[in-house]
Amino acid sequence: MSATATGSTATGPTAIRPTATPEIATQEIAGKAAAAGDNPGELLEISLGPHHPSTHGVFRMDVSLDGERIVKLKPVFGYLHRNHEKIAETASYLAAMPYTDRLDYMCSLSNNWAYALSVEKLAGLQVPERAEYIRVITAELTRLQNHASTIGFLIQEMGASGTPLMYAFREREKILDLFESLSGSRMMCNYMRFGGCRVELPAGWLDEVRKVVAEFPRFLDEFERLLAGNEILMARTQGVGVLSKELAIQGGITGPILRASGVNYDIRKVDKYGIYDRFDFKVPIGAHGDVYDRYMIRMLEMRESVKILEQALRDIPSGPIMDPKSKIRGFRPKAGEAYGRIESPKGELGFYLISDGSPNPYRYRVRPPSLINLTVLEDMCRGYNLADTVVIFGTIDIVLGEVDR
Amino acid sequence: MNLEKVKSDIEAAVPGCRLQIVVNGSPSGQHSLLLDREHAFAVAKFLRDDPELCLDYCSNVTGVDWPDTEGSGYLEVVYHLYSTVKKHGPLTVRMRTEDRKDAVNLPSFTPLWRSAEFQEREVFDLYGVVFDGHPDLRRILMWDGFEDHPMRKDYVDPDDYEYEPTAHDAVLKRALEHSNRDEKAGGCQ
Amino acid sequence: MLGEGIAKGLAETARNFFGSYVSKERLTTVQFPEERLPQPEAARDFPFLVYDGPDWQAGLRCVGCQICEKECPPKCIYIEKSKDKKPDALGKPQFYPAVFNIDISVCMSCQICVEVCPFEAIKMDTEFELSTDDRFGGLLWDKSQLAKSNEHYNKIHPTEAAEVDARLAEEKAKAEAKAKAAVQAAAQAAAKAAEAKASPAPPSAPPSGSAPSDSAPSGSAAPSAPATSSSSSTVAKND
Numbered sequence: 001m002s003a004t005a006t007g008s009t010a011t012g013p014t015a016i017r018p019t020a021t022p023e024i025a026t027q028e029i030a031g032k033a034a035a036a037g038d039n040p041g042e043l044l045e046i047s048l049g050p051h052h053p054s055t056h057g058v059f060r061m062d063v064s065l066d067g068e069r070i071v072k073l074k075p076v077f078g079y080l081h082r083n084h085e086k087i088a089e090t091a092s093y094l095a096a097m098p099y100t101d102r103l104d105y106m107c108s109l110s111n112n113w114a115y116a117l118s119v120e121k122l123a124g125l126q127v128p129e130r131a132e133y134i135r136v137i138t139a140e141l142t143r144l145q146n147h148a149s150t151i152g153f154l155i156q157e158m159g160a161s162g163t164p165l166m167y168a169f170r171e172r173e174k175i176l177d178l179f180e181s182l183s184g185s186r187m188m189c190n191y192m193r194f195g196g197c198r199v200e201l202p203a204g205w206l207d208e209v210r211k212v213v214a215e216f217p218r219f220l221d222e223f224e225r226l227l228a229g230n231e232i233l234m235a236r237t238q239g240v241g242v243l244s245k246e247l248a249i250q251g252g253i254t255g256p257i258l259r260a261s262g263v264n265y266d267i268r269k270v271d272k273y274g275i276y277d278r279f280d281f282k283v284p285i286g287a288h289g290d291v292y293d294r295y296m297i298r299m300l301e302m303r304e305s306v307k308i309l310e311q312a313l314r315d316i317p318s319g320p321i322m323d324p325k326s327k328i329r330g331f332r333p334k335a336g337e338a339y340g341r342i343e344s345p346k347g348e349l350g351f352y353l354i355s356d357g358s359p360n361p362y363r364y365r366v367r368p369p370s371l372i373n374l375t376v377l378e379d380m381c382r383g384y385n386l387a388d389t390v391v392i393f394g395t396i397d398i399v400l401g402e403v404d405r
Numbered sequence: 406m407n408l409e410k411v412k413s414d415i416e417a418a419v420p421g422c423r424l425q426i427v428v429n430g431s432p433s434g435q436h437s438l439l440l441d442r443e444h445a446f447a448v449a450k451f452l453r454d455d456p457e458l459c460l461d462y463c464s465n466v467t468g469v470d471w472p473d474t475e476g477s478g479y480l481e482v483v484y485h486l487y488s489t490v491k492k493h494g495p496l497t498v499r500m501r502t503e504d505r506k507d508a509v510n511l512p513s514f515t516p517l518w519r520s521a522e523f524q525e526r527e528v529f530d531l532y533g534v535v536f537d538g539h540p541d542l543r544r545i546l547m548w549d550g551f552e553d554h555p556m557r558k559d560y561v562d563p564d565d566y567e568y569e570p571t572a573h574d575a576v577l578k579r580a581l582e583h584s585n586r587d588e589k590a591g592g593c594q
Numbered sequence: 595m596l597g598e599g600i601a602k603g604l605a606e607t608a609r610n611f612f613g614s615y616v617s618k619e620r621l622t623t624v625q626f627p628e629e630r631l632p633q634p635e636a637a638r639d640f641p642f643l644v645y646d647g648p649d650w651q652a653g654l655r656c657v658g659c660q661i662c663e664k665e666c667p668p669k670c671i672y673i674e675k676s677k678d679k680k681p682d683a684l685g686k687p688q689f690y691p692a693v694f695n696i697d698i699s700v701c702m703s704c705q706i707c708v709e710v711c712p713f714e715a716i717k718m719d720t721e722f723e724l725s726t727d728d729r730f731g732g733l734l735w736d737k738s739q740l741a742k743s744n745e746h747y748n749k750i751h752p753t754e755a756a757e758v759d760a761r762l763a764e765e766k767a768k769a770e771a772k773a774k775a776a777v778q779a780a781a782q783a784a785a786k787a788a789e790a791k792a793s794p795a796p797p798s799a800p801p802s803g804s805a806p807s808d809s810a811p812s813g814s815a816a817p818s819a820p821a822t823s824s825s826s827s828t829v830a831k832n833d
Contacts, residue, residue: 078546083531083555087667095667098704124432163607170622181634184718190704198709202636202753226606229599249461249489252520265462265489329661329710336431339465339485339495350465352483355431367465367485375522404546 043071050079054157054390057400061377061389068385073378080404088364093119093194093331096364101188103366104402106146109138109179110344112192117273118340118351123333125195125323132275133316134197137209138182138189139342140305140312144216145172146345146397147256147298147305154295154394155227158236164226171219174212181205194331195323206313213309220302237292241380241392244289251376254369255347257396260297261289267343274342278315279308294395332359346370346397366405370398406493408436411458418451419444427499437483437497445500446512446538452486452496453517460486460496463518466525468532470505470557477504480534482511484521502534505557513539531556635751638705638718640698642742650741655715657682658691662707662716670700671707686769694737698724714758720750 049060058079064072084103088096100115101108113135120127127135152168176186181202183189191198227233243253248261258265266283268276284300286293335357341350347369354363373396381389412424415438422444427437440448452460465485472478480502487494502509513536514521525536526545533554536542544551553560613620624631645653658675672695679687707716719742726732748755 078544078548081546085531086556091667092665094706094710095665098667098702098706101704102702121433121435122431167610173622177634181636184634184636184638184705185703188703190706199636202634222606226603227599230603231596231599233599247519250519252463252518254464263489265492270492329665334431336429336433337435338429338431338433339435339497340433341464348464350485352465352467352485354469363467363469365465365467367467371523372520375519 042066048386048389050076054393056153056394056398059398059400059403061393063386063389065386068387070381070384070386070389073381073389075374075377077374077400077403080400082405084405085364085366089361092359093333093361094328096361097193098188098190100366101190102401103368103405104344104346104349104370104399105187106149106399107142107345108187108189109142109191110342110349112189113139113274114340114342114344114349115351116192116194117342118338118353119194119333121338121340122336122353122355123194123331125326127196127274127323128320129275129317130319131196131321133312134201134321135192135274136276136279136312137309137316138179138191140309141175141178141209141212143305143345144302144309145175147302148172148219150345150394150397151223151295151298154391155233157390157394158233164223167219167223167226171216174215178205178209178212181208193322193326193328195326196321200321206316209309210313213306213313216306217303220299220306224299234292236388236391237295238290239288240291240384240388241395242288242290243376243380247376247379248289251379252372253347253376254373255343255345255397256297256301257294257373258347259284260286260293262287267341267348271341273340279311281305281308291391291395330359332357337363341367344369346399346402347373366402368402368405370396370400370402374398374403406458406496408438408496411496412438414455414458415448415451418455419447422448424448435495435497437499440498440500442500442502442511446514446517449484449498449514449517452498458496459488459490460494461518462487462489462494463514463520464495466514466521466528468528468534468556470532472505472558477506479503480505480509480532482525482528482534484514505533509533510535510537512537513542515539530554533557633720635753637720639703639722640701640719640724641696641705641707641716641740642719642746643694643737643740644715644717644744644747645741646744650738650743652680654690654737654741655682655713656691656694656737657688657713657715658694659689659712661710661712665706665710667704667706668700668702670697670702671695672697691737694740695734696740697734699729699733714762717747717751 044065046063046065047060048063049055050058055061058077060076060079062072062074062076063070084099088099097112097115100111103111119125148168149165149172152165155164156162179189180186182205183191183198243257243261245262248258248263253261254265254267262285264283264285267273268281269283281304284297284304286297333355335355337352337354339350339352341348343349348367349369350367352363352365352367353361356362377393377396380392384392408426412426415424416422423441425439427439429436452458463484464487465483467483469481469483470478471481482500484498485495486498487496500511502511511534513525515525515536516538522539522541523545525534525539526542528534529536529539529542530544530547531554543549547555553563555562610620615621644655645651646655647653658673660673660675663669663671663673672693673691674693676690676692680690682688682690703718705718708718724733744755744759748759
């Protein structure tokens with residue numbers, strides 16, 4: 001029993017942690033510590049990436065190897081650096097909104113929400129009830145499709161080329177279709193505005209969502225049948241890339257990785273931003289902090305998201321979707337600053353804004369979960385085989401658009 | 406968290422430190438604490454280890470450039486601290502450099518919170534704040550040979566880009582200047 | 595038993611594989627160029643300029659106010675305002691864009707130009723097969739390429755366009771009523787003045803007072819619409 005109940009908010013014991021037959025499971029995981037520099041002269045240095053298919057974009061790891069074992073690993077990035085923050089500081093508040101879509105391009109609606117939330121804090125805008133529900137629905141759909149594809153990619157990186165990823169993408173596509181009919185774009189949604197949402201839901205959209213949400217658990221069951229007991233999966237993931245609770249907190253790790261290490265910290269529960277205090281859902285907590293737990297946590301989180309969606313779809317009221325005080329043109333918040341954060345699928349996504357009363361933000365800062373979750377990559381990989389780094393890296397779930405900005 | 410109380414707690418725990426509450430005028434009401442450079446590390450250590458505050462999670466580290474404030478201006482580094490145990494936060498903590506040219510050193514908080522490691526590197530890279538005590542202070546987003554600090558307000562981007570005709574007049578103007586300069590220089594590049 | 599989990603997983607793939615022969619739900623691939631899914635109504639890619647009536651040059655709604663140029667995040671719009679004025683659909687003399695270029699290789703389809711436009715003049719198209727072998731000229735569109743009729747807009751976004759049309763019609767009716775009231779007021783004032791000048795003479799105003807109400811529907815024939823009414827209505831819109 002691993003990715004299960006610890007703490008009052010944790011989820012029920014739906015998770016199973018089957019162990020593979022001993023001959024595979026115990027295989028030489030113990031010898032991690034033997035790696036470091038007995039023989040520094042004979043280390044092999046290789047550069048993994050930036051065009052390696054497992055790096056999710058242009059990302060490089062400078063790896064020093066002792067035989068097959070990792071001794072040193074330095075992540076190198078910045079290849080996709082566009083200075084998003086500088087661009088936003090030279091444009092109006094509204095003009096930064098479409099750029100936030102391009103941070104973590106898998107989860108544009110979460111990014112929109114985080115930015116809108118920060119600006120609302122800065123300017124003191126109130127979000128109408130209906131808009132809050134729409135935000136929860138879109139953000140949870142985003143979480144579903146992000147976790148589904150992350151798991152798909154993870155399995156792909158373990159060598160199951162194609163099949164699980166395609167099943168995940170089949171589901172993701174249904175959700176992206178919903179986004180397209182809502183906002184006009186599948187991935188670059190640019191949907192939320194300061195004090196609400198841009199347009200009213202199209203006719204029949206909620207029914208479409210209900211259909212997708214009702215069908216989603218079927219996919220989760222299918223995925224579990226496909227993988228949960230798979231011996232190869234267990235051998236590759238259990239006990240690999242262990243991240244201790246202390247290091248996870250110290251390293252500022254957030255999101256599913258933090259919770260897989262056994263820390264009960266979910267910003268939806270801690271900050272209760274938006275209307276998350278109205279929903280009944282649990283936070284899955286892991287116990288081992290290994291790759292398997294991070295995989296399982298995401299599976300469980302999807303089930304919880306489905307629960308939130310069902311409640312939100314049941315309760316969504318009618319009414320306005322924009323704060324009447326909000327303005328499209330000539331938006332100038334008072335001088336001051338605000339830090340707003342949400343639980344994006346990747347972790348804590350925060351925006352720190354300083355206004356000097358002009359139409360442009362004086363300082364616009366993104367706190368990117370993908371970048372900060374990379375801090376402990378070296379610690380997670382040290383002592384494991386080179387092939388394991390790819391898997392460990394896959395569970396961090398980064399998007400380079402957000403790392404490099 | 407009551408900022409006044411936090412301030413008096415720190416003053417009791419770290420004798421000699423000079424703290425100042427920076428009032429935030431926006432409706433967010435997130436006021437912050439300005440630390441002095443000499444005692445900042447001790448104060449941060451107290452904030453992390455104090456059982457009541459227990460700010461064990463440093464979420465956000467960022468730089469801000471204030472070129473026109475107080476004479477020659479200064480660079481500022483802002484930390485947002487939370488607690489995963491007590492579930493409270495953010496406590497906003499800031500530090501200021503002496504000026505923007507030579508005295509740009511600040512103590513690094515990376516030994517206390519490793520989450521500051523990459524973010525302080527980023528502030529070093531984009532703002533030019535030098536963090537004393539950082540284990541690995543290198544450029545992170547820009548490449549190693551790069552000279553300037555692009556997020557500073559007075560940054561001028563180098564005139565070395567490839568011109569593509571676009572509709573936008575400002576780009577067009579710069580592109581013309583660029584090509585004129587090239588012609589004068591003998592048409593290289 | 596070792597291998598049991600793998601066997602279970604393979605059974606699942608087999609179910610999907612054979613299922614794809616019988617169930618449409620498991621066969622989700624669409625053979626794109628031959629088979630096409632309908633686009634949702636909200637779909638957007640690049641902006642176009644809306645014109646009313648048959649002639650795109652006369653009917654262009656854009657007045658060259660340059661708000662979209664200023665707000666465009668990637669700065670892909672380039673506008674030069676005209677020196678002279680031309681009557682718009684309501685008959686008011688307005689500026690028009692002498693040059694209106696959009697570099698669609700820079701455009702990121704965010705539709706902020708649509709949101710900030712106070713004149714409903716720029717909207718998002720749904721045409722996406724725009725590949726060209728001319729990298730620079732072919733993707734820099736001028737206003738003749740950008741202008742598309744209101745009928746086209748109604749075809750691609752029917753719900754949204756119907757709302758816009760209703761709103762514009764309302765505004766037009768309001769503007770006309772205002773113009774009419776202004777003309778009447780002017781006529782009355784003129785009549786009064788005439789009365790004051792020659793008190794015994796009967797008011798000669800009625801013909802000039804009734805004329806505007808006849809000519810009101812044809813917007814273009816109101817060159818003498820008082821400057822006050824047109825300027826006040828633009829101010830209200832630009833607010």
